[in-house]
Amino acid sequence: MTDDELIWRIAGGSGDGIDSTSQNFAKALMRSGLNVFTHRHYPSRIRGGHTYVEIRASSEDVTSRGDGYNFLVALGDSFARNPKENAYYGEEEVKPLAENLDELREGGVIVYDSGLLDTDEIENFDQRVEENDWHVYDVDLRGIAKEHGREIMRNTAGVGVTAALTGIDTSYVEDLMAEAMGGDILEANLNVLHDAYEHVQEEYDADAPDVTVPTGEHDEEQVLVSGSHGIAYGALDEGCRFIAGYPMTPWTDVFTILTNLMPDVGGISEQVEDEIAAAALAVGASHAGAKAMSGSSGGGFSLMSEPLGLAEMTETPLVLVESMRAGPSTGMPTKPEQADLEHVLYTSQGDSHRVVFAPSDPVECYEQTRKAFQIAYDYQIPVMVIYDQKLSGEHRNVPKSTFDEEPNPDLGSVLTEEELEDQPHGETGIYHRFQHEGEEGVSPRSIPGQKGGRYLATGNEHTPEGHISESPSNRKAQVDRRNEKLAAIRESLDADERQEVYGDESADYGIISWGSQSGTVLEAVERLNDDGHPVKGLSVSEMAPFPKELLSEFIESVDDVLVVEMSSTAQFHGVIQKNLGRYGEKLSSLLKYDGNPFEPAEIVEAVEEHGSGEELSSNTRFEAAAGGD
Amino acid sequence: MSAFSAIGEEREVAQDEFTPSIEPQPTWCPGCGDYGVLKALKGAMAELGKNPEEILLCTGIGCSGKLNSYFDSYGFHTIHGRSLPVARAAKLANDGVEVIAAGGDGDGYGIGGNHFIHTARENHDMTYIVFNNEVFGLTKGQTSPTSPKGHKSKTQPNGNAKTPIRPLSMSLTAGASYVARTAAVNPNQAKEIIKEAIQHDGFSHVDFLTQCPTWNKDAKQYVPYVDIQDSEDYDFDVHDRREAQEAMHETEDALYEGTVLTGRYFVDDERPSYQAEKRARGDMPEGSLAERYFEDGDWERSYDFIDRHA
Numbered sequence A: 001m002t003d004d005e006l007i008w009r010i011a012g013g014s015g016d017g018i019d020s021t022s023q024n025f026a027k028a029l030m031r032s033g034l035n036v037f038t039h040r041h042y043p044s045r046i047r048g049g050h051t052y053v054e055i056r057a058s059s060e061d062v063t064s065r066g067d068g069y070n071f072l073v074a075l076g077d078s079f080a081r082n083p084k085e086n087a088y089y090g091e092e093e094v095k096p097l098a099e100n101l102d103e104l105r106e107g108g109v110i111v112y113d114s115g116l117l118d119t120d121e122i123e124n125f126d127q128r129v130e131e132n133d134w135h136v137y138d139v140d141l142r143g144i145a146k147e148h149g150r151e152i153m154r155n156t157a158g159v160g161v162t163a164a165l166t167g168i169d170t171s172y173v174e175d176l177m178a179e180a181m182g183g184d185i186l187e188a189n190l191n192v193l194h195d196a197y198e199h200v201q202e203e204y205d206a207d208a209p210d211v212t213v214p215t216g217e218h219d220e221e222q223v224l225v226s227g228s229h230g231i232a233y234g235a236l237d238e239g240c241r242f243i244a245g246y247p248m249t250p251w252t253d254v255f256t257i258l259t260n261l262m263p264d265v266g267g268i269s270e271q272v273e274d275e276i277a278a279a280a281l282a283v284g285a286s287h288a289g290a291k292a293m294s295g296s297s298g299g300g301f302s303l304m305s306e307p308l309g310l311a312e313m314t315e316t317p318l319v320l321v322e323s324m325r326a327g328p329s330t331g332m333p334t335k336p337e338q339a340d341l342e343h344v345l346y347t348s349q350g351d352s353h354r355v356v357f358a359p360s361d362p363v364e365c366y367e368q369t370r371k372a373f374q375i376a377y378d379y380q381i382p383v384m385v386i387y388d389q390k391l392s393g394e395h396r397n398v399p400k401s402t403f404d405e406e407p408n409p410d411l412g413s414v415l416t417e418e419e420l421e422d423q424p425h426g427e428t429g430i431y432h433r434f435q436h437e438g439e440e441g442v443s444p445r446s447i448p449g450q451k452g453g454r455y456l457a458t459g460n461e462h463t464p465e466g467h468i469s470e471s472p473s474n475r476k477a478q479v480d481r482r483n484e485k486l487a488a489i490r491e492s493l494d495a496d497e498r499q500e501v502y503g504d505e506s507a508d509y510g511i512i513s514w515g516s517q518s519g520t521v522l523e524a525v526e527r528l529n530d531d532g533h534p535v536k537g538l539s540v541s542e543m544a545p546f547p548k549e550l551l552s553e554f555i556e557s558v559d560d561v562l563v564v565e566m567s568s569t570a571q572f573h574g575v576i577q578k579n580l581g582r583y584g585e586k587l588s589s590l591l592k593y594d595g596n597p598f599e600p601a602e603i604v605e606a607v608e609e610h611g612s613g614e615e616l617s618s619n620t621r622f623e624a625a626a627g628g629d
Numbered sequence B: 001m002s003a004f005s006a007i008g009e010e011r012e013v014a015q016d017e018f019t020p021s022i023e024p025q026p027t028w029c030p031g032c033g034d035y036g037v038l039k040a041l042k043g044a045m046a047e048l049g050k051n052p053e054e055i056l057l058c059t060g061i062g063c064s065g066k067l068n069s070y071f072d073s074y075g076f077h078t079i080h081g082r083s084l085p086v087a088r089a090a091k092l093a094n095d096g097v098e099v100i101a102a103g104g105d106g107d108g109y110g111i112g113g114n115h116f117i118h119t120a121r122e123n124h125d126m127t128y129i130v131f132n133n134e135v136f137g138l139t140k141g142q143t144s145p146t147s148p149k150g151h152k153s154k155t156q157p158n159g160n161a162k163t164p165i166r167p168l169s170m171s172l173t174a175g176a177s178y179v180a181r182t183a184a185v186n187p188n189q190a191k192e193i194i195k196e197a198i199q200h201d202g203f204s205h206v207d208f209l210t211q212c213p214t215w216n217k218d219a220k221q222y223v224p225y226v227d228i229q230d231s232e233d234y235d236f237d238v239h240d241r242r243e244a245q246e247a248m249h250e251t252e253d254a255l256y257e258g259t260v261l262t263g264r265y266f267v268d269d270e271r272p273s274y275q276a277e278k279r280a281r282g283d284m285p286e287g288s289l290a291e292r293y294f295e296d297g298d299w300e301r302s303y304d305f306i307d308r309h310a
């Protein structure tokens, strides 16, 4: 195997410790100087089920998972042979090996646990090995693990074998183990690691490993983070000290990270009875003077619909995270999809009055969550950060300095008691909190407990003092002012310098994507251009208020556009057309909704076949532009 | 100096400070029991020396939810059934503020029932007043969770097949540490009970019988009433959970047989409030969270914690 990148896959049962092992190995690769990207595939159950984590490592930037992979460590599924539970699932046991063969590249490496797996149970195994020129290493990983410690440590043995075969320096792995554990456990794991390493060196020709891995060097310290970390850190650095939630995959990632941090930063985390309460708590805490957030995934977000509208009407700052998974209903809890877009844009009665960000990678998660808090508190408006199961769980290395930023606990458009004295008040001293005029549509808030600031916040339409009113002239003035904020927000976002267009600027073929698929599209665009197929890409991450100018400029600059999204009803395509009111004859769609994110090759193929009428080979669907065929 | 100088301000507070200039005269129907809650609340706050700007009154939706419009203080008229989660978060975030939640029987025992159970269970330091008129007032008289069995309305034309909920028993079981029932026709008792509820450290639940002459015609002016603390027929210890349970059960049954029993049913002064429990675990800052945003001082950064995760 001489690829210029390593795509290492470790497969086993859920609950076999694959997550932590792969996490450590990814970090080790990162510390050795490589760029890494992880992808986890797991079923919605606690133990058992076919699970794998993939690490792509390269000296080049990696923004996506690859097409297929080139190094497999198959552990065997421990749940499939749990005698205590009287559970024997026959074939399940070999699944970590059998089910991963289709995507293994030609010339790839297979390491499997011969203590657990029998290749005779896999149809045509030897024949496939020969046809694909796979290099197979059967190692009794379980035996090595048991000899020094416990059976579960066979994933450590898998890492030891990998290191021996690839020539990766085990010292990085050892350091990470020492950071994570101590005492007997550490010693046992180190013994397992070394024994596995030496076993391979003795058993096979160690001086001529048939796998070479790339090497690299970082010019500054890196950290391995996911999109969920980006969101949590962004919230923390904006002074968010109140989080309320109810567990739901994949939203639980952000909820857990922040909950663990709150005691150390003087904050409060509340796990509550349901998502209606979660959103209502965030509204209550924000109203009372804290920077607060909540969030959920599709089903839980449905329950937040009414409190969200309350925040819109009472102009209470609020940040909500929506971490999408495949729907409708319970759908596929551990699979990504981008089909909650319209749900987030429009849910709750009345005209929508909100801001929606859709970051595409961990760094953008951090930056846009910070922006979300700034806008929410400056403009007194709910802001949603929408991402998905893919971005939530995949880890990448980013420079540690990304997070070396100043905190911003500013409450935005809030008055002090002194400032309140100069503001208009009613006869008996009620503060005019909802004045008809305000800079950029904003009328400043007071906080309960402040002298001179009392007012009524209500979900009913209301007068400047917060009094319930159905007067037409007041209604129009209040709606107009609230709408004015959106125009002001669009303007301020446009003023930010951001790089959204990439690829060949003069190309007359464009690809538009949003959120988590953008990194994959970026890789596809690079490949197409390298293959002499001029293409440019646009990654959209501000969904509302919609960046009309950016989109129409891009669409105007090309002849054909492919909108790539994980939805079966082409929601983003629809949102573009609704906002721009035209371009139906230019916009085609590439849709995927089988539960797996796009792979670069799928996009490359769709672009190459565009207009040819050929069937696509992958699990995607092409939809031609209006008027085309 | 605090950024919230209305909190804890020592001064005389007059009842009419709570009367707003915009709508000084409530628009409830003549004879409505809701007037009784307003009066009792104003009286209680004045006597406790609480000023309008250290109070946050959170209401739900219903005739009862209009309380905010007639009581001048910081107010949050929320959505149907959700006053409690808004109110308890406000208290967690800004704990010097006197937080009161209020709403109807439909609002609190029906659509918001889940929040009622959990807010009581957690024992948040706040007061919850339920206007119990045994009917949906605002939406024109439909059957509510406390309507008697057999109660006829446009949505239950053949009479209610459901047994009414037991609000006091439910509250006790869920974990409220102060539970009382009062009635609009008993203004002095109502005021005293609300005062006690506010002073109680923990979740105080007041089931307030508010007659609705418009939609509940066969009812119920809630007279004559009996104050169980004053009556020789009832003798139980409000600090004893089992005895309280029995008295509540009897009171709930009696209401549908025409006897209106009111008074204090359960008081637990020992149980720490939720905020005390959280603080004991290091899950909540000692001082007011809201205050911190107005103070000078350093704020923690994610950068300082990154090695924990990454």
Ligand SMILES: Cc1ncc(C[n+]2csc(CCOP(=O)(O)OP(=O)(O)O)c2C)c(N)n1
Pocket: B061, B062, B063, B064, B065, B080, B103, B104, B105, B106, B107, B108, B131, B133, B135, B136, B137, B138, B139, B144
């Ligand atoms: C989600 C929702 N469902 C229904 C309504 C309509 N609605 C408003 S008040 C109310 C019931 C009011 O009854 P109750 O809570 O007992 O208050 P009351 O008017 O008797 O004081 C209903 C059903 C609403 N506002 N919101």
Ligand code: SF4
Pocket: B027, B028, B029, B031, B032, B033, B034, B063, B064, B133, B137, B138, B211, B212, B213, B214, B215
């Ligand atoms: S309808 Fe009933 S509850 Fe509503 S204001 Fe009239 S009397 Fe009171």
Ligand SMILES: [Mg+2]
Pocket: B062, B104, B105, B106, B131, B132, B133, B134, B135, B136, B137, B144
């Ligand atoms: Mg009612």
